[in-house]
Amino acid sequence: MGVVLVRPPGDAVLLLRRRWAPYRGRWGVPAGFVTYGELPEDAAVREVREETGLEIRPQRLLRMSIEPYRRPEGIDRLLSLYYLAEPVGGREQPGEEATGLAWFTWDALPTRLARHSLLTVLEAARSTLPAHERFARPAPQPTSTNLPSGQGGRSELA
Numbered sequence: 671m672g673v674v675l676v677r678p679p680g681d682a683v684l685l686l687r688r689r690w691a692p693y694r695g696r697w698g699v700p701a702g703f704v705t706y707g708e709l710p711e712d713a714a715v716r717e718v719r720e721e722t723g724l725e726i727r728p729q730r731l732l733r734m735s736i737e738p739y740r741r742p743e744g745i746d747r748l749l750s751l752y753y754l755a756e757p758v759g760g761r762e763q764p765g766e767e768a769t770g771l772a773w774f775t776w777d778a779l780p781t782r783l784a785r786h787s788l789l790t791v792l793e794a795a796r797s798t799l800p801a802h803e804r805f806a807r808p809a810p811q812p813t814s815t816n817l818p819s820g821q822g823g824r825s826e827l828a
Contacts (some may be wrong), residue, residue: 681775687735693785
């Protein structure tokens, strides 16, 4: 389960730089596994809080796909759900699973994404936003927040 977090008015998306394998050092969306008995929307809220410090309001399910996932035992298949959400509170700061956070405008996304399929997910998110909301005001340059090195934690999916 992953979350495409878009700041109002829809001019930029929040990505995090992954601390752990797989995809260490690459940019991805806040993501993780749904725990037993947890609703996917609740997992989205929890994962974003843990990985970014932000509180969100999920808006809609963007995409559902079966994706490969590497484990030490080999490659598994995951049913991945991606949600579109907006921040509604909290304090932006990277959690244990990220070395940094940055807001990227739609036309300046990083090239080193965590998954090849993530670009498709980001394009789906962008296309759901009305054109007048996508570029309602100029976006500031991407900002980064970094954690001191050596903080633990692992992410299973991003």
